[in-house]
Amino acid sequence: MMTKRVKEILSHYPGENAGVLTNLARLLMSGRLGGTGKLVILPVDQGFEHGPARSFAINPPAYDPAYHFQLALDAGCNAYAAPLGFLEAAAAEFAGAVPLILKLNNHDVLHDEKDPISAQTASVKDALRLGCAAIGYTIYPGSSGSQIMYQQVRELALEAKSHGLAVVMWSYPRGSDISKEGETAIDVVAYAAQIAAQLGAHVIKVKAPSAHIELAEAKKAYDKAKVPIETLADRIRHVVQSSFNGKRIVIFSGGATVGDEQLLTEVKGIHDGGGFGSIVGRNSFQRPHDKAVELLGKIMSIYAS
Ligand code: FBP
Numbered sequence: 527m528m529t530k531r532v533k534e535i536l537s538h539y540p541g542e543n544a545g546v547l548t549n550l551a552r553l554l555m556s557g558r559l560g561g562t563g564k565l566v567i568l569p570v571d572q573g574f575e576h577g578p579a580r581s582f583a584i585n586p587p588a589y590d591p592a593y594h595f596q597l598a599l600d601a602g603c604n605a606y607a608a609p610l611g612f613l614e615a616a617a618a619e620f621a622g623a624v625p626l627i628l629k630l631n632n633h634d635v636l637h638d639e640k641d642p643i644s645a646q647t648a649s650v651k652d653a654l655r656l657g658c659a660a661i662g663y664t665i666y667p668g669s670s671g672s673q674i675m676y677q678q679v680r681e682l683a684l685e686a687k688s689h690g691l692a693v694v695m696w697s698y699p700r701g702s703d704i705s706k707e708g709e710t711a712i713d714v715v716a717y718a719a720q721i722a723a724q725l726g727a728h729v730i731k732v733k734a735p736s737a738h739i740e741l742a743e744a745k746k747a748y749d750k751a752k753v754p755i756e757t758l759a760d761r762i763r764h765v766v767q768s769s770f771n772g773k774r775i776v777i778f779s780g781g782a783t784v785g786d787e788q789l790l791t792e793v794k795g796i797h798d799g800g801g802f803g804s805i806v807g808r809n810s811f812q813r814p815h816d817k818a819v820e821l822l823g824k825i826m827s828i829y830a831s
Contacts, residue, residue, distance in 0.1 A: 528555065531563035538773035539728060545690015549659040550728055552625045553692065558602030564829035565604040565729075565777055565803035566822060567627070568810055569662075570594045574609050574632045574647075581808070584783075588811045591615035597811060598624045601822035607662050607694070607805070610648035617656045625659040627694050628652060630682055631675075633664065640702040643671030646678060650685045660692035660729070667718045668701035668709075676725060683726045695727035696779075708740035709733070712755050713748065716768035719776055723768075729775045731805050734792055735761045758792065762799025772800065780806035783813075786821055793828050803829055 532554045536547050555561055570588075572581040582588040591612045598606035599620070607627035617626060630653070631644035644664050653661050663682060665675045683693045697718040699709050708714050715735035722730040737755050739745045747753075754760040762778070769776045778796050780789065789809055796804065804825060810818045 529561040532561060535563055543690060546687055546692055549690060549692040552659045553605050556625050557604040558826045559604060559829055562830055566826055567605045567607055567805040568594060568598040568603045569607040569805050569807040570612060570811060571609050571629050571632060572807055574634060576635060584812050585814060592619060594811060595620040595624065597815060597818060601819045602826065610652055613656050621657060626656060627660045627662045628656060628658045629662040631663055641670040642666050642700055643669060643674060650682060650689060653691055654689055660694050661686045662694045662696065664696040664698060666698055666700045667721050668699040668704040670701060679725055692728045693726060694729040694731065695722040696731045697722040707738050710736045711738040711740035712736065712761050712764065713739045713741055713744035716765050719765050719769045723770050723774045729777065730769055731777050731779060732765060734778045735765060758795030759798035762796050762801045766800050775802045777803045777805050780804060780809040783808045790824055793825050797828050
């Protein structure tokens with residue numbers, strides 16, 4: 527049964543067609559958190575993005591595409607996101623079991639460029655053929671290739687929406703003019719979330735922000751308006767506010783594998799700041815299956831509280 531909160535979230539997308547709203551509802555109503563307005567998504571594109579050994583050697587069953595569908599299902603995730611190959615390999619076997627997000631572009635680390643740009647590796651047609659609820663796309667604001675990515679995602683988002691698919695954007699600031707520290711600076715992350723929202727994303731995925739401020743002009747604005755950015759909850763609140771005042775779904779990435787306590791503390795901060803949830807890849811599939819299910823269960827309990 528559709529809940530009041532999910533209805534409220536859907537009301538933030540009044541320009542969208544019934545297909546898009548139905549697919550957003552699928553994401554919001556599935557899994558253990560279904561109906562709460564919160565999401566925990568399993569993303570497994572790291573085989574492409576970081577390489578197979580860095581991704582799966584620590585937990586070899588994770589080399590198998592079916593493993594991740596089962597993990598998302600066993601943990602009660604709202605959705606599972608992956609590139610074309612992983613989804614094609616097991617989408618039929620798991621048809622209807624868990625909402626799918628097809629990543630339409632991907633990047634590898636075999637060529638180490640300062641200004642990254644992903645290649646388009648799948649199409650909207652592929653997403654429809656595989657029964658996906660949404661397309662996924664990574665933009666790198668700050669890269670000299672950002673204009674190309676913005677234009678490409680504009681076209682793909684238009685096509686996806688015309689077929690009733692939802693649009694999830696991974697927005698990762700990165701490029702030759704941004705320092706490593708700046709990639710997760712609060713002003714830069716809030717800016718990246720805003721850009722994704724302006725590009726028409728329904729769901730925005732960013733990294734959890736630090737208290738560092740990268741851009742001098744932005745620092746003046748934060749100081750003048752005394753924007754609270756001291757705690758993680760403060761910073762999450764600011765990123766959510768920067769995403770159309772909470773009218774876009776903003777979720778935060780898990781990052782490299784860390785201990786349970788560290789991850790759960792961060793999730794509490796995201797929850798306290800009004801974040802909509804987490805997208806947890808390496809911290810899920812790099813743990814043995816049962817440990818991953820247990821940890822994802824704890825994360826979901828925080829979001830359900
Ligand atoms: P993790 O939880 O493993 O960080 O996954 C989230 C994610 O967005 C993946 O979809 C993607 O492969 C990865 O992070 C990219 O991380 P980075 O660009 O920092 O290498």
